[in-house]
Amino acid sequence: MKCKTVLTTIAIVAIFCGPATAQMTPWMPWSFLPENLVDEIIGELSGETAMSHMIEMAGYNRNRPESEYSGTFWEAEYVLGKLREYGIAGARIDRFPGGTTFDVTKGEIWEVSPRRQKLADFDEVPAMLARNSQSADVTTDLVWVGEGRAQDFEGVDVQGKIAVSYAPVGNLIRQADNFGAVGVISVYSPRPTFDPTQIQWASVTPGDNAKFGFTIPPIDGYPLKDRLLRGENIRVNVTIEAQMVPFEIQDPTGYIQGTDPNADEIILSAHLFEGYAKQGANDDISGSSVILEIARTLNTLINEGRLPRPKRTIRFLWIPEFSGSRPWVAANPEIMSRTLCNINMDMVGAWLTKNYSTYSVMRTTYGNPHYINDVVENYLRFVGQTNREILQNRRGQRILKPIVAPTGSREPFYWSVETHYGSSDHEVFNALGVRVPGVLMITWPDQWYHTSGDRPDKADPTQLKRAAFVSLAAAYTIASADDNMAAKIAGEVSSNGMNRIAHQLARAMEELSLAGVPDFNRSFLKARGYIEAAAINEKATLETTLELMSDSKSMNNYVDDLQKTIDDAKDVNLRVFDAYMEITADNLGIQPVEIALTGLEKEGSNMVAKPNESLKTFSNQMAEQRLGDEMSKYPRNGANVNEINLLINGKNSALDIKKMLDVQYRGTTDLQGVINHLKILELLDMIVM
Numbered sequence: 001m002k003c004k005t006v007l008t009t010i011a012i013v014a015i016f017c018g019p020a021t022a023q024m025t026p027w028m029p030w031s032f033l034p035e036n037l038v039d040e041i042i043g044e045l046s047g048e049t050a051m052s053h054m055i056e057m058a059g060y061n062r063n064r065p066e067s068e069y070s071g072t073f074w075e076a077e078y079v080l081g082k083l084r085e086y087g088i089a090g091a092r093i094d095r096f097p098g099g100t101t102f103d104v105t106k107g108e109i110w111e112v113s114p115r116r117q118k119l120a121d122f123d124e125v126p127a128m129l130a131r132n133s134q135s136a137d138v139t140t141d142l143v144w145v146g147e148g149r150a151q152d153f154e155g156v157d158v159q160g161k162i163a164v165s166y167a168p169v170g171n172l173i174r175q176a177d178n179f180g181a182v183g184v185i186s187v188y189s190p191r192p193t194f195d196p197t198q199i200q201w202a203s204v205t206p207g208d209n210a211k212f213g214f215t216i217p218p219i220d221g222y223p224l225k226d227r228l229l230r231g232e233n234i235r236v237n238v239t240i241e242a243q244m245v246p247f248e249i250q251d252p253t254g255y256i257q258g259t260d261p262n263a264d265e266i267i268l269s270a271h272l273f274e275g276y277a278k279q280g281a282n283d284d285i286s287g288s289s290v291i292l293e294i295a296r297t298l299n300t301l302i303n304e305g306r307l308p309r310p311k312r313t314i315r316f317l318w319i320p321e322f323s324g325s326r327p328w329v330a331a332n333p334e335i336m337s338r339t340l341c342n343i344n345m346d347m348v349g350a351w352l353t354k355n356y357s358t359y360s361v362m363r364t365t366y367g368n369p370h371y372i373n374d375v376v377e378n379y380l381r382f383v384g385q386t387n388r389e390i391l392q393n394r395r396g397q398r399i400l401k402p403i404v405a406p407t408g409s410r411e412p413f414y415w416s417v418e419t420h421y422g423s424s425d426h427e428v429f430n431a432l433g434v435r436v437p438g439v440l441m442i443t444w445p446d447q448w449y450h451t452s453g454d455r456p457d458k459a460d461p462t463q464l465k466r467a468a469f470v471s472l473a474a475a476y477t478i479a480s481a482d483d484n485m486a487a488k489i490a491g492e493v494s495s496n497g498m499n500r501i502a503h504q505l506a507r508a509m510e511e512l513s514l515a516g517v518p519d520f521n522r523s524f525l526k527a528r529g530y531i532e533a534a535a536i537n538e539k540a541t542l543e544t545t546l547e548l549m550s551d552s553k554s555m556n557n558y559v560d561d562l563q564k565t566i567d568d569a570k571d572v573n574l575r576v577f578d579a580y581m582e583i584t585a586d587n588l589g590i591q592p593v594e595i596a597l598t599g600l601e602k603e604g605s606n607m608v609a610k611p612n613e614s615l616k617t618f619s620n621q622m623a624e625q626r627l628g629d630e631m632s633k634y635p636r637n638g639a640n641v642n643e644i645n646l647l648i649n650g651k652n653s654a655l656d657i658k659k660m661l662d663v664q665y666r667g668t669t670d671l672q673g674v675i676n677h678l679k680i681l682e683l684l685d686m687i688v689m
Contacts, residue, residue, distance in 0.1 A: 032485060033476070048406060054285050058455070075272050088254035094252075096251070256298050266314050270317075282458060293468050295316050351459060364438065507530060540649075610649075
């Protein structure tokens with residue numbers, strides 16, 4: 001291709017993608033809500049109140065009294081009390097069967113020889129004793145076993161003794177049991193140089209011999225290791241009184257009623273418990289505290305007439321992570337059927353600079369396209385722009401819209417938009433059987449994650465207030481949206497979408513530039529699919545905005561027009577990539593790639609599956625039970641079947657789905673694997689092709 005043609009194509013990209021890729025306008029940050037409502041929300045929200053909730057519920061890690069297991073947990077009772085104090089509608093605790101959990105009366109290690117000193121005490125630091133350790137009263141010797149691998153135990157007599165190691169408790173005890181140790185002591189820490197007093201929460205599955213695990217922080221554990229390596233014979237007494245006790249799952253909940261009782265809902269969630277021995281402040285009493293403050297703020301503003309009551313209901317849900325969200329969702333199918341989206345807040349309060357952290361939204365996958373991603377991004381960007389000093393504004397108001405707490409930081413707001421990540425309760429909403437698009441709000445990294453150091457002193461009241469603002473504003477924007485607001489949301493989706501497509505162009509060009517001659521054709525065709533797949537996702541995202549709009553011809557035409565701009569952006573970016581391929585091929589001295597479908601790709605492009613209701617019940621185990629040996633005829637070659645199931649919508653072909661997997665995940669998805677999975681679903685009568 002001639003240079004002039006390439007430059008013309010790139011100029012067209014600038015026309016179509018300019019609004020999304022342009023620099024910000026520093027003196028004019030915008031959000032969906034008007035400034036007067038933004039000011040009311042910022043003024044009413046209190047990071048200090050959210051911090052107070054954190055201190056009340058997770059000021060220290062305490063040994064729960066047995067009465068909590070047979071009654072109501074302290075945190076659940078606290079949230080319910082505050083909901084009632086604030087006058088939140090529907091305030092209650094939903095209860096579900098739980099099972100049994102680990103409870104400790106005593107857990108100590110005393111060195112009895114050659115000196116007398118206490119080495120560990122559950123009452124002082126509960127993380128020292130691994131969950132599920134068994135009761136014991138043992139006096140025996142300590143033995144150092146290095147990294148705790150099988151070879152480290154070879155030739156070392158640990159029979160009836162306690163193995164001490166750098167390895168985490170869970171890894172260590174599995175080896176120790178094989179060699180006859182009665183228990184283990186770990187001196188492991190995930191960040192020994194950052195915080196040598198930090199102890200990681202651990203659990204054990206004890207065998208016949210190894211019954212318990214303790215963790216000692218590096219500041220004390222390393223000197224103990226040195227003594228053992230010098231040949232000291234250290235003898236200890238271990239006393240543990242532990243039991244498994246029955247409990248109920250407890251899910252506090254309440255809502256802000258919308259003006260239309262038949263309208264849809266938005267759910268804000270956070271996990272109040274992550275097990276019952278571990279009680280983490282940032283993980284996740286921070287999220288629980290923030291949505292409690294959101295509930296108070298919304299109810300206050302609406303009741304005082306400072307914020308119009310939204311059309312749609314905003315619901316709040318506090319749960320034990322996964323174990324509480326799953327039964328609640330299953331027990332409320334009618335609520336799920338009218339829920340538009342979920343904002344899940346998990347670890348949102350960390351002091352960002354102390355943790356070297358960023359406040360992030362984890363987007364939904366392509367299988368759950370939704371405008372919630374762009375609504376949250378709008379408010380993240382707004383807070384980021386208005387809570388730092390911008391050079392161009394230095395002679396005016398330096399911080400345009402400060403969101404700070406009296407005792408909190410005054411630092412800039414560090415934020416990012418990330419690709420999908422699971423491992424929290426939004427996955428329960430995103431799951432195939434529920435299909436409520438859910439995003440995750442999180443500070444990461446957290447330097448005290450899953451350790452004894454996860455206490456409120458690592459949190460920032462300013463960050464709590466900013467986290468509350470972003471999620472409150474996003475939820476309220478959707479809950480109150482009329483046609484005009486829905487049109488604004490769709491417009492922002494379109495603008496951001498063109499930018500995301502352009503990002504895939506840049507990514508595709510980089511991957512092609514790194515490909516050698518043998519991989520050139522394959523890399524080009526795969527990377528070209530990134531642009532095509534991104535456009536499919538952006539058009540599907542735009543379509544979701546219709547649920548906020550009246551079913552009018554003008555609104556439908558508006559969304560259609562925006563979808564056409566996505567197609568235009570896709571076509572222009574493909575032209576640029578094709579031109580870049582020709583230049584790169586010429587530089588490598590090879591022929592340009594011919595764009596033509598293979599036989600398998602033609603087959604995949606003609607396979608379009610429409611889901612049946614039964615698809616929601618799919619599981620690999622069920623498929624294997626029903627199909628038996630027939631399954632072996634259709635190998636899926638590592639394809640992400642969960643995402644494939646979500647992408648089946650009567651529009652996406654098997655080839656489209658393969659491209660939409662390639663753009664989202666590392667590696668390359670095997671098209672035959674996608675086709676084979678669709679054939680399995682067809683055999684199960686879960687799809688129609």
